Amino acid sequence: MSGKPRLTYLNGRGRMESIRWLLAAAGVEEELTGFPSPLLLDGSLLFQQVPLVEIDGMKMVQTRAIMSYIAGKYNLHGKDLKERALIDMYVEGISDLMQMILMFPFSPPDAKEKNLESIKDRATNRYFPVFEKVLKQHGQDFLVGNKFSWADVQLMEAILAVEEKVPAVLSGFPQLQVFKTKMSNMPTIKKFLQPGSPRKPPPDAHYVETVLKVFKK
């Protein structure tokens, strides 16, 4: 009997990708499933939405709830309430940046350039400077409490996602460059970054088409 979490989503990044990252970083294997019909209307989906993660006897929905549970379970959520508060703040900020990237493939063609500029602007002026400063000030390897946490995983995911759109984005951020290298060398993350892992490729036209077809409002 597999105790592995089972993920239900489309065959692409979307809102499930951050969950895949976190599970991988925690060294947790997903159960391999075929890609099921996305239309699960049998009551599995609490609010009729995916992501769905079946874990520890629960059918969990809502991305943040799922990630909070995984982070809590695998000791990636800080050692006390105040560390948790810091991790939550960092994760929420990064999540706002990731939201822009999430929506980007669905922008109308005439808005794509503007949206790309927004992503670059937010990353370089609002989000990356915060984490650059945090790392510089405490001089530690990890964002919070001198220990690997959900915040580090989320930041690493965001850095790579923005780099796919803006390749030189880290050029003004030496601390983040070092951080990226360190994270890449952590065994579980290194494994996730190799071909054959559950990591999904950047969304393409086919993915966008599938989402629009399946998730008609």
Add this chain to the structure above:
Amino acid sequence: MSAKPKLYYFDGRGKMESIRWLLAAAGVEFEEEFLETRDQYEKLLQGGSLLFQQVPMVEIDGMKMVQTRAILSYIAAKYNLYGKDLKERALIDMYVEGTNDLMGFILMFPFLSAEDKEKQRAFIVQKATSRYFPVYEKVLKDHGQDFLVGNNFSWADVHLLEAILMVEEKKSDVLSGFPQLQAFKARISSIPAIKKFLQPGSQRKPVPDDKYVETVRRVLRMYYDVKAN
């Protein structure tokens, strides 16, 4: 002696309202500083108080916390409104994320054109009655307890009551198909801390009006062209 939490936001609901509700439900007194001018906002920015240049910001326990969910999570945990273990917390998180999505449709409502408002009102009611309310109705019916999770008052109950009242402001009889939720609403409203918050003179904010919209736009220089869902 710890100082009271201090909330930095506009004099209106927005994203800060859920935080006001939760503090009130926990019986925690708080202070507020209202943003009225662009200058005030820029001063906060320059002072480095706003981690991601945004409000809400809450000064609490020596931290300048930002990001609504982070703040709410902290308050819930600190005041024992977050379940007794990881699994109860997971349930509370799921429920709260649902009500948060629902309230998100209402958040942008005041910024819409008159025509879009009508469309959005219908959208809100449709989502409330077909996607969200049925879930909580069933949860309450299935376990027959007074509260959503673990037979104990939690953040999930506060958030759901807030959502119910907000949707009722858009359609007063929206609970007519939901007897469990009607009973829930009456029960939670009569909890002393909540009852107090629902009375005039509390720090609960009224339905946002044009003045509120104008203030937000003036201070943030944003949200001039908001579209309906």
